[in-house]
Amino acid sequence: MSAEVVLDGDSLTPEDVVAVARQNASVEVADDARAAVRDSRERVEDIVESGQAVYGLNTGFGQLVNTRIEREEMRELQANLVRSHASGAGRELDIEEVRAMLVGRLNALVKGYSGVRESVVDALCALLNEGVTPVVRSRGSLGASGDLAPLAHLALVLIGEGEADVETGGETERLPGGDALAAVGLEPLDLAPKEGLALINGTPLSAGIASFVVVDGERAARAADAAGALTTEVTMSTTANCDPAIHDARPHAGQSTVAETVRALTAESEVVESHRNCDRVQDAYSIRCLPQVHGAVRDALQHLREAVEVELNSATDNPLVFDAADVDERAVGTSAGAVLSGGNFHGEPLALRLDYATSALCELAAISERRTDRLLNPNVQEHHLPAFLAAEPGRHSGFMIPQYTAAALLNEIRSLGRPSMDNTPVSGGQEDHVSMSLQSAYHARTAVENTHTVLGVELLCGAQAVEYLPGDLALGRGTEAVYDTLRAVVETLDADRALSPDMDAAADIVARGVLDDAIDDAVDGFK
CATH class of the missing domain: 1.10.275.10 (Fumarase/aspartase (N-terminal domain))
Incomplete structure (x- = not known):
């Protein structure tokens, strides 16, 4: 840059x-x-x-x-x-x-x-x-x-x-x-x-914060694919759900991209190969439907990006001044210039899409939290994983409470309103319909930041679950890079410790794009 x-x-x-x-x-x-x-x-x-x-x-x-x-x-x-x-x-x-x-x-x-x-x-x-x-x-x-x-x-x-x-x-x-x-x-x-x-x-503040939401949200989407791919491996789930035939039959752009990404991340995985012919019929939705959910989130963020790119390069004040030759004769002005009053300052094109992005990010956090539960919950997790990924369950609680925090952050996203649905007339009724685009931007930014932490929790748990894989099975090219990136900033949990610093470190490598860089080096064409 x-x-x-x-x-x-x-x-x-x-x-x-x-x-x-x-x-x-x-x-x-x-x-x-x-x-x-x-x-x-x-x-x-x-x-x-x-x-x-x-x-x-x-x-x-x-x-x-x-x-x-x-x-x-x-x-x-x-x-x-x-x-x-x-x-x-x-x-x-x-x-x-x-x-x-x-x-x-x-x-x-x-x-x-x-x-x-x-x-x-x-x-x-x-x-x-x-x-x-x-x-x-x-x-x-x-x-x-x-x-x-x-x-x-x-x-x-x-x-x-x-x-x-x-x-x-x-x-x-x-x-x-x-x-x-x-x-x-x-x-x-x-x-x-x-x-x-x-x-x-x-609308430059609305558009500026929306720019953060686009960049940070797209990083979250890529990190979610990485976290989901790692969870797929360590729960001994299948990547058959990412077969191109499935997605060619329902060719949403985001869905197909995510399926391709998960295949690239898990390429050459001995873990996936080790149970290709197991007797499990289907995986839970949070894993099996990963391409569909993550893909829909990507499509929502792309919709926001399109609006933000237009808004950043638009004249959004009022009135606007034009060459007189370029406007209708009804405009106020002279032979040199004409002034037109309009509404390019109205933030609705951003507000609606920001609220949509908030809903999409909520779903990304929600499906991640459910995958975290499958890594921790002794009632549903695979037999090779100890309860809550604790070295000695009972004496140690492992990652029990980080899931609580993920659930709390998810609840906050769910509780955010959708400001674009509100309207309060002002200026004596002259300005009788407003967009609330800035409040939508603030909410979307909160959703992104919370999602980074929720994904960080899944990444931490996925990396910890690697320590309990049977045998000496190699991860995929991309998921190995994910694991190594986590381990560069967070040590294996051998005994209970305060996990807030670990959670901050995991969220940070998502937010700053460190995870993207590591996967790019390991996987050609990471998207």
Whole structure:
């Protein structure tokens, strides 16, 4: 992944967002995008000069849309908009969340439909590249008109107000907004007409956190395949359920991919071969239906990825500024530029799919927890496995309680609401239908994080079960890599010990993609 992300308004990916947010990749704006920004600003200035009433330039906001603002008050209007909308509550966003929001807002602005000056673009770039992170409260967005309150807290720093955390000399210091800008050689912006609205109107926080959900969720899906394949082996189950003939007969894309992945992970497994002709007729659903369930989760996450990739590269503020030649004659504007009011700030395309992803991740955690039970439960586990995988069941409890924790985390995911189903009209009824996309993003992120730990518990139990395999049977190429990766960070459980550190370590190799890298090295074409 590049140490620099070039923003052109068209090609930002969830992986790029992660690079900027978590790995501190720097950003640069492409020359063509800068030209589009300049052209858009010229159109705004031409419209302002015309004296026409245009929302966001010389009118009030929301229900106050019919209040006309005089020319000498336009700059004050933009600053007051930012100040008044910086009214969030709740916890402060962490640094990666703010950086994700920043890069998303910046990429939307450089598409050239928002009418900001190039100096605004440069200021946002500087915040990212110089390690200035505005202090942003997490609650307040309704997902229409986008993430207003969080974005306003961000924009407050650009006008020299609010607070920001500044990285200098390897340490972070919290400073007033103006001092934070001065620390990196910046002056506060005097916002011109349209700029305050362009900064706070849109979905970049929803899309930024959704980017985390995509990347982290796809890692969870791959880890679930790895954990499930290992559990299949150590419970002496069959991989016949992954035969291509089954999946060609029901060709869902995710299902076929998962079946192929499990076959690759267990390739050359002596464990699988050792009981190919056993008298067991069928395995339990949590193993036999693994491709169908995991595959459906993959398809749901792909559905989310498609929406996120579109959203990251869209103009999501309002109103939007166009070349007059490109729009219908009914648009407000001049011969140079036209302004159209619409609803691209509405987060519904993200909200619905984020809620879908939360449901999908819940199922991924649920089937993993059931496989963990089959590894531990003396009423259903295979005869070669001791109760709860304890060296001396009774005197030791083994992995009994990690399953409790997995069940608790699963319950939390199940208890998460589906915010996109809710609606509360605001702004005197002018904004009478909202998406709640940010709350959907928060819930989906919680679901991902919980799922990482649930999968980590299954991986721990699967690795422990390897110690009880009969004979000296070799695991598959991929599952051997899974086992070795676990054992690099977690020792075999020879006697009871506090297992929280082991669970954290297992969840971490899932969350950071360490497991992906290890399997990639062992299995060609791991998906």
